[in-house]
Amino acid sequence: MKKIYSIALVLLGSLMVCQPLSANTLEVCGKCDYTTISEAVAAAQPFDTVLVKQGTYAEYNIGIVKPLTLLGENNPVIDGQDKGEIITVQSDDVTVDGFTVVNVGTSYTTDYAAIRVVKSKRYTIKNCRLERLFFGIYLEKSSDGVVHNNYIQGDAVNEYNSGNGIQLWYCKNVEVTGNTVKNVRDGIYLEFSDHIDIRDNKSIDNLRYGLHFMFSNDDSYTNNLFQNNGAGVAVMFSKNIEMKNNVFRKNWGTAAFGLLLKEINDSEISGNTFEENTVGINIEGSNRIDYLHNDFKNNGWAVKVRGACYANIFKFNNFLYNSFDISYNSKLNDNGFDRNYWSNYTGYDLNKNGIGDVPYRPVKLFSYIVNRTPETIILLRSLFIDIIDFSEKVSPVFTPDNLLDENPQMKPIRHDTNR
Amino acid sequence: MLKILKYSFYDLMRSRWSYVYFLFYLLLGIVLLFLNNNLNKAVITLMNVIIVLVPLIGTIFGVMYYYNSKEFTELLLAQPVKRSSIFLGQYFGVALSLSMSLIVGLGLPFVFYGIFNSSAIWDFSLLLVTGTFLTLIFTALAFVIALANENKIKGFGYAILLWLFMAVIYDGVFLMSLMYFEDYPLDKFSLVATMLNPVDLSRVLILLKLDISALLGYTGAVFQQFFGTRLGLVLSTVTLALWVLVPTLFIYRMARRKDF
Numbered sequence: 001m002k003k004i005y006s007i008a009l010v011l012l013g014s015l016m017v018c019q020p021l022s023a024n025t026l027e028v029c030g031k032c033d034y035t036t037i038s039e040a041v042a043a044a045q046p047f048d049t050v051l052v053k054q055g056t057y058a059e060y061n062i063g064i065v066k067p068l069t070l071l072g073e074n075n076p077v078i079d080g081q082d083k084g085e086i087i088t089v090q091s092d093d094v095t096v097d098g099f100t101v102v103n104v105g106t107s108y109t110t111d112y113a114a115i116r117v118v119k120s121k122r123y124t125i126k127n128c129r130l131e132r133l134f135f136g137i138y139l140e141k142s143s144d145g146v147v148h149n150n151y152i153q154g155d156a157v158n159e160y161n162s163g164n165g166i167q168l169w170y171c172k173n174v175e176v177t178g179n180t181v182k183n184v185r186d187g188i189y190l191e192f193s194d195h196i197d198i199r200d201n202k203s204i205d206n207l208r209y210g211l212h213f214m215f216s217n218d219d220s221y222t223n224n225l226f227q228n229n230g231a232g233v234a235v236m237f238s239k240n241i242e243m244k245n246n247v248f249r250k251n252w253g254t255a256a257f258g259l260l261l262k263e264i265n266d267s268e269i270s271g272n273t274f275e276e277n278t279v280g281i282n283i284e285g286s287n288r289i290d291y292l293h294n295d296f297k298n299n300g301w302a303v304k305v306r307g308a309c310y311a312n313i314f315k316f317n318n319f320l321y322n323s324f325d326i327s328y329n330s331k332l333n334d335n336g337f338d339r340n341y342w343s344n345y346t347g348y349d350l351n352k353n354g355i356g357d358v359p360y361r362p363v364k365l366f367s368y369i370v371n372r373t374p375e376t377i378i379l380l381r382s383l384f385i386d387i388i389d390f391s392e393k394v395s396p397v398f399t400p401d402n403l404l405d406e407n408p409q410m411k412p413i414r415h416d417t418n419r
Numbered sequence: 420m421l422k423i424l425k426y427s428f429y430d431l432m433r434s435r436w437s438y439v440y441f442l443f444y445l446l447l448g449i450v451l452l453f454l455n456n457n458l459n460k461a462v463i464t465l466m467n468v469i470i471v472l473v474p475l476i477g478t479i480f481g482v483m484y485y486y487n488s489k490e491f492t493e494l495l496l497a498q499p500v501k502r503s504s505i506f507l508g509q510y511f512g513v514a515l516s517l518s519m520s521l522i523v524g525l526g527l528p529f530v531f532y533g534i535f536n537s538s539a540i541w542d543f544s545l546l547l548v549t550g551t552f553l554t555l556i557f558t559a560l561a562f563v564i565a566l567a568n569e570n571k572i573k574g575f576g577y578a579i580l581l582w583l584f585m586a587v588i589y590d591g592v593f594l595m596s597l598m599y600f601e602d603y604p605l606d607k608f609s610l611v612a613t614m615l616n617p618v619d620l621s622r623v624l625i626l627l628k629l630d631i632s633a634l635l636g637y638t639g640a641v642f643q644q645f646f647g648t649r650l651g652l653v654l655s656t657v658t659l660a661l662w663v664l665v666p667t668l669f670i671y672r673m674a675r676r677k678d679f
Binding site for chain 2: 369
């Protein structure tokens, strides 16, 4: 990653050197030479800076086709009046910095965006505030860019007529950092995008997913917060995804989950916190994933395994006060559980080595029954269910008998000292 | 009847067991609230306790009171008092004193905790209402059993069996039938089966009000749709009321015909 950036920097530098060094600054304001941004952009030479002063500019379809720096001073507002797309970048080396973009047009045939980047390289979009939008930042076949510190506040009500906050389509090597996305359809959406680095973002109150991967490989997302989204984070049909130190919180509803994994292979999920989700992680057809040092707190189901999941490893996780720790829908098990802490564990530790002497069985009989016949969930918290769960714990008949944690910890794992 | 009700009520209010029952709830409420610090969780735990313990105590207490006060009852029968008013008076005396222990015992710690300023007030009042209903229902059933059985041991046996059936066995049969008929649509069936058992009905009513209802998924949505409407609420209240009324009628009729 670093290497690529340094190459990009060198390239950028050499390009700068080739150009005439007299980069001008064109000012835009009510009483300046240029009163609209479009005029200034059209008049500018490549590598000029267009400095937009404070004010409101009713403009849309601002096309940038040459390397430019578009700089907003004191947050000028660009009002698209719901007429269509607002800024379209079709050139390498463009920077958009410090604008407030409002009122993007909604269309059922075209994906209008507040800021769109098409087939370009080395772009930077930062410190922008987008409101009342359809699509926010739409990156299309564009690589080596940075999307940093933007604030996107949508007003989405229905999934069918709302767009995504930050969308990446066929992109490579993009950094998405420090953004806040609220109340759109998908907070951040990746399709066919590889080597994307998503860090320190907040994705809150979105209609569908906080973060959504489709067919995107070798990406990583770390230190993000996903809260109160329709259904948390969905990672589908992708490989080598690194998911670290994220917080998945309050994705609560009958069809909600913190993290959905579908057809994901060879990934690592570590240091994450799953708190108060209906389902912490929903796993389907995902193989060779390591789950290390995660906290599962107060979820309905901490982990729901739906089948075709092999060679996954759960180690050093804390399972705290979930209604169900693990749910399985078959008697077959090829996943390993070792050295986790389970708050429901009732065993003892006679030799005081911190590891319970009796293995823990994380799958309750009731969760097995519910998987078979979903209607039986209505007996949740009935005395009878407690009794059969207890008897199954003593002598397992229905649940996979090799599904157990041989070394359950007696105390919650402190991740920072134990890694 | 009111005089006898009053007598039974005061008699029980003075008895040690009422205080024990009252203190138990008081302690439970205090421990749950001040060790847990989470109102919603406290309500869930209380629900677990209420749907198991309240029926049990209602049945045992009802049977016990009837057999204990038998001599006094026979004395009363010699007086020119209507038979039905003697037994109904006793029944309401027991049921009301039990309900009061429950409501005051649980209510006090919650009031001190500040339930009135909290959004959980409705969940909590629902909890108390269903608890009261369960007390009324199971005390009435206990009186019916006691009236039908002269033999104390038999009476106690049947009472325990009744509780066991409602709280445990019924759910077992329910679960088995759900699993056995899993190929068929089961929404209506599970709705009806839940409505028929007051313990299950109370449990589901409370569960649906809490956050935890999201776990119920699709089935929960069906239930929510039913109990969320006015019809569902009226129907469940009517069912609970019927569970009180029918055994009370039985007490009334049995008391008239019984030969002492």
